[in-house]
Amino acid sequence: MSLLTTNRLTKRFGGLVAVNDVNLQIEENETLGIIGPNGSGKTTLFNLLTGFFSPTAGRVILQGKDVTRLSPEERVGMGMVRTFQLVSVFGSLRVWENLVPCVTWRNNEYRSLWKFMTSLVGDTWADSFEALRLVGLENYADAVTANLSYGDKRLLEIALALSLKPKLLLLDEPFSGLSDVEIAKVLSLLQSIKGKVTIGIIEHKISTIVDFVDRLCVMNEGRIICEGKPHEVLKDSLVNECYWGKQETVSGFPV
Ligand SMILES: Nc1ncnc2c1ncn2[C@@H]1O[C@H](COP(=O)(O)OP(=O)(O)O)[C@@H](O)[C@H]1O
Numbered sequence: 001m002s003l004l005t006t007n008r009l010t011k012r013f014g015g016l017v018a019v020n021d022v023n024l025q026i027e028e029n030e031t032l033g034i035i036g037p038n039g040s041g042k043t044t045l046f047n048l049l050t051g052f053f054s055p056t057a058g059r060v061i062l063q064g065k066d067v068t069r070l071s072p073e074e075r076v077g078m079g080m081v082r083t084f085q086l087v088s089v090f091g092s093l094r095v096w097e098n099l100v101p102c103v104t105w106r107n108n109e110y111r112s113l114w115k116f117m118t119s120l121v122g123d124t125w126a127d128s129f130e131a132l133r134l135v136g137l138e139n140y141a142d143a144v145t146a147n148l149s150y151g152d153k154r155l156l157e158i159a160l161a162l163s164l165k166p167k168l169l170l171l172d173e174p175f176s177g178l179s180d181v182e183i184a185k186v187l188s189l190l191q192s193i194k195g196k197v198t199i200g201i202i203e204h205k206i207s208t209i210v211d212f213v214d215r216l217c218v219m220n221e222g223r224i225i226c227e228g229k230p231h232e233v234l235k236d237s238l239v240n241e242c243y244w245g246k247q248e249t250v251s252g253f254p255v
Pocket residue numbers: 013016018036037038039040041042043044045
């Protein structure tokens with residue numbers, strides 16, 4: 001059984017079909033890349049998977065359970081965690097403070113204010129610093145988050161996601177806006193968790209992920225037009241003809 005399956009998943013915005021009849025499978029512990037031009041429906045697909053949008057039609061199945069009508073929080077509780085195209089962290093908080101809601105949520109201690117306050121002196125500290133160590137931000141624990149570089153904010157966002165101990169981690173363009181050095185840092189972090197966590201990663205620049213992912217899905221106009229082993233997908237004539245234009249070859253990919 002696949003970890004995640006979608007069944008004819010569709011999202012319309014008025015006359016626009018942003019996600020069109022998508023049947024997607026993500027296997028346990030695989031790393032799946034999703035590529036496609038701007039506006040092809042990649043983020044909308046993630047919003048449907050994670051419960052930020054309700055589908056117009058179709059279903060989302062996680063570990064055999066229909067989660068189509070569950071809230072984002074309920075899906076997090078079942079192990080589906082995401083990051084956002086525009087990095088989402090609390091700028092006015094200190095770096096370590098960002099981790100507290102996630103860690104307390106995961107430790108199931110967030111049931112009352114008293115429990116929350118007492119948890120701050122217990123495992124929450126240790127778990128928060130452990131999450132920061134994992135992404136190499138432990139020396140910035142006390143810094144005001146707004147003062148971090150964009151790349152470090154991205155690492156923090158991934159730390160938040162990982163602190164929730166996801167089964168399925170969905171990353172929406174985690175490299176966008178990052179310098180080459182920052183991309184290398186994030187990629188090396190993702191390499192260290194690859195195979196231990198199931199990863200779905202949206203990326204625009206194919207060269208960044210072609211050697212990282214196990215499988216690649218290409219989206220165009222809301223549909224998955226091709227999927228398979230990354231280097232085979234890049235050679236696929238349908239992808240080259242329908243997506244990058246008849247004249248273009250692999251060299252026409254955004255690299
Ligand atoms: N909340 C929304 N309301 C209306 N249209 C939207 C909304 N979100 C996305 N769209 C449209 O859906 C299409 C797919 O967008 P998106 O999923 O963001 O693409 P991608 O992530 O591949 O760039 C685009 O045409 C976009 O304008």
